[in-house]
Amino acid sequence: MSLHFPTKIVDTDILVVGGGMAGCGAVFEAKYWCRSKCKVTLVEKANTEKSGAVGMGLSACNLGVFTTDPDDPKPEDFVQYVRNDLLGMVREDLVYDIARHMTSTIKLFDEWGLPIWRDPKTGKYLRTGRWQHPIHGESYKAIIAEPCRKSADEVYERVYVTHPLLDESRPNRIAGVVGFNVRDGTFYVFRAKAVIVAAGGTSLLYRPRSVGEGLGRAWYPTWASGSAYAIPLLAGAETVTMEFRLVVVRFKDAYGPVGFPYLLLKMRSTDVKGKQWEPLPDEAKAELSKIFYDFAWAKPTPTPIRTWVTIQNLKEGRGPDLMQTQERLPDEESLKVLFEDYLDMTPTQAFYWASQNIHPQKTPSELMPTEPYVQASHASPGGMWASGPSDIAPKEYIWGPNRMLTVEGLFGAGDVVGASGHKFSSGSFTEGRIAGKSAARYVLTQAKDYKPTISNDTIERYKEIVYRPLEWYHKNKPLTTTPEMPPQYTNWFEIHPNYLNWYQLLVRLQKTMDEYAAGWGMFYTTNMYLLNRGWELLKMLEEDFRFAAAASLHELLRVWEVYHRLLVGQAVVFSMMNRKESRGYYLNADYPYIDEENWHVFTHVRRDPKTGQWSFRTSPVIHIIPP
């Protein structure tokens, strides 16, 4: 195999990494303000039409419109809801900022052709619960990709971004990124005045519950490889509250979401003895308030507490919780609504019912807490630390343009920006728009005369690093008698003294995270001993990336995805080691309670891009919306 791939250098003003919901929002808005004055480039690892977490489809805009209409929620209401749901760990300026721009996003979606359900009498968008609009969302992503592609000056697809490039003449300044094309192997160097990272969160970091053929199956798409955090971390940007992670309760095995049955169909769930746990009864809240204080009384019950209840029921032999679907499906029409909801977004849920002869109108369905994920757009406050909007953020939260991370010129949106959960798809798009305008303003004013300094030596060095697994494989392959696999296939169980393939690296990462950093195999429990030991094992795994081998460009993609996941795992474990309390979807048995006195703070970790050393600090949580 020839490893002499060509190098292509792309110069642009604003580079958007990741063409999911946040990336599409960023491209659209950045171009709107740039017009012909600056160039906006999108780089995406798949096909923008069906990439990102929404590539599977979705059945609701989980964040809807906020208007003056008394029936519609106000941004303040939303901040209070998110604050409770994330047990206080929230950047209220960021959450408020998204809510106040939601109406225009939903209106754009509507104009572009997204089928949003309407109330036939009033003509207004229907709501399920307080915040969501149900949609027919099979083509949600394809519809959003269309204006994004029309807006971008250039779109590079099937290019996986592996590393950021820092400016060589200015400290802590982003200058671009490098990556490679997974189809033809071209090495890409993007040089930009501003980089907006809008990549995806992290699935498959922890051992999934599926085994055998379904091995990689997860609730959050398998292709979400944590680049949202890995790229900024490699550039030296700070994270926030990565230990919180995300564990959600889903239909067992199929991972079908439960919001729709609860909110639209008003279903309830019980344990196997028939005791109701959702909606959570008052006596249970009283009991839970001993652990979770007033958060147990919040309406709706915070997601970490609801998840905790399901875990506890399993632990104590009352589980699994059962969604009592049969109570709320009186006719064909309601059954149709339920099935269509999943076919639009998680077809596996329909397969699951069909294959096991589970008729939801007759039989309840089992619920199960998933393995942990790391992502900033759902019910968790993990992510990167970002500067806030200048008109409402406390001064401590402003060090640069809105949504700029702690590296000059590096912006974030969607799954990237932490401490502002509950943005989901529509909120991520909105945050992309906010970051897009902010980056355009930055490029047209502050960074107008900036020119990236990147030497040819650096480019050559990164090229060597990126393709090393491919070279390593072909160099070492003839040492053993194991036959080569057909093109693109991974020999999952090849035993080789000199190398590890992506699958072997991934499984080791998952085992370490599961057993040492509170995965489902340990009932989401850890302690300081386990965390310190896990940290050592992750260090060794990082060292073993020297032996990473890739037989094809597809495997090369997988190797770098696993590397990105490893960095996320390190950030999670390092944050967990330093937070001396339990808050989030896990229990640190050495510090088993919420400690409002000392730990109502954000945790930040940073990896020094020069030395690779990790450091930790905390910062106070500043609330701006009255309690």
Next chain:
Amino acid sequence: MPTFVYASLCKGCGKCVDICPADNMQYNPKNRKGYNADPISCAECMNCVKYCPEHAVDVRPYSDFAPLGARVGVIRDTKKNIIYWRIVFRDGTVYDFASPIRTTPWGSAKGALDIPERSDLDSELLALEDKPEYLGFPELPRPKQTVRIVGSILKAKQKTGGG
């Protein structure tokens, strides 16, 4: 193996290879057909199934929890903008579903440059938000009342007696 390709139906157009979000679908130059090269990274999103013009890509749900016998068929019609599903249970029960997927013709969405230019680069308003029907408010909202509570919101709440 979540999705697979029927050899007799595949014409090698590469649509499945083009659309797969996980880079699982690959093209075999020897027999000039697509195949799922990385089934354990498959999320069963079914985009390859939906985009295949020959209906050559099919799905057999994960064997770790799905007994054989159930079938799922899908046709994504981008002319009528309807997606049709057929679900066949292991016990033979059949359900047919149809949902709209888009309300406007494909290609009709406006890009950023199709929207008139504005000059308020310094404001916090985004595209089209100079119009109240887009913003939802007469002007961009800012919190009506702000506080500065550093640390525990629960403690602050207890002090004020608010809720």
